Amino acid sequence: MKIGVDEAGRGAVIGPLVVCAFASVSQSDLKRLGVKDSKDLSKKRRKELYEILIEMPHKVVICLPDRIDNSSNLNTLEVELFAESLSVMPEGHIMLDACDVDAERFAKNVSEISGRECRAEHKADENHLEVGAASIIAKVTRDNYVEDLSSTLGIDLGSGYPSDPKTKLAVKELIKGRLPHDCLRWSWKTVSDAMGTTPPPRPNSPQQTLF
Template identity: 45%
Template sequence: MNSTIIGVDEAGRGPVIGPLVVSAVKIPNMDIKILEEIGVKDSKKINKVKRMKIFQSIINNCKKRKWKISRIICSASEIDREMRKSNLNQLEVKLFANAIEEIGFSKKIIHINVDACDVDEMRFGKNIKKVLGNRWNQTEIISKHKMDEIDLVTAAASIIAKVTRDSEIEKLNDSTDFEIGSGYPSDLITRNAVKKMIVDKYPHSELRWSWKTVKEEWVQTHNKPVPIRDELGKSIGQKSLDEWTK
């Protein structure tokens, strides 16, 4: 039996702007050497030009060698709605499970490697398995921090996720008359972009309204709490700062 491995990783957990992207990659165990040959490694350790080249090589091999990839793009509004009900770790558990399900179940899958987003590595893997359900009970999930530095299949998933998120940010850049930057709160260009994205009646749809950076900038500009998104993505005004801080 030609056994296969799935690797799963994300890009965009911390940014204040844009989506969170989760990707899964499935390849035959015998093809792992090809990932090494095309230069696959943790996406954070590759420059943009090389990352795009490797991304295209992965896509080409998907066509030639029947590898599979999946990409789940979770918008800023979806993140905000989920944060009202749970937390970022629980959201990522669902997104990782969705990415795995999109790849599809097979008895040939010997194990699934995931880059753990929870401080408790084992808990993250167990929670993904719970969401996946009984069909996946016999499939081992190996959950570790920095799995993209340990496993090439997970590193390939990290490249797919990173390139996909970067593409979404580029689209947003093209739709505005100012630079967005990386989307991370520590980025000065991004912080300046946030200021420009909160001047209207509601924050820009690509902002994560539940993030501290947006809340603080909104209060400074409007002297009232940032609106919140309801289940349909509509805005709900809050009456006072006291209500916001409860």
């Protein structure tokens, strides 16, 4: 059994950070399906593969903006989230898409918290089918979340990333209340720049600017 773990939404200013652990029962099946890094697939194909892959063993962890803002360090938070995603995974060889510049350190930290032996590589989603599958589930889960949020709010949130023009416009709308909207990551520089000041901290937030 091969288990891959990847994330989606690390750098977004709107919406959650999503981590997925995926257990590959058959590498040949994943290859036949055309599984690869989610970034190399069209939105339509990602959704098609998502519907197939979610029927296979996996675990999704959705980390909302308040937890991100209350974290002292994004790398430390991702170690925790990767470990959480492994909590119900079967025994197997674990490969992580490294979120730290030091892949070996990232694997060591996740291993210590999860109690599982892990390996990590940069671009693991490109080089390991099980990590590619995890990246697809994480990406589509996050995209669906943001699309649902757009419908609920009646605002086109775009992708939720700071470089997206639609997201930039949405952020300006989402800071108009007494406090920034809960779907925003208040500690992101994008939010403070849009407000022209540092937003108040969320409860128990260390209030550091992460991005």
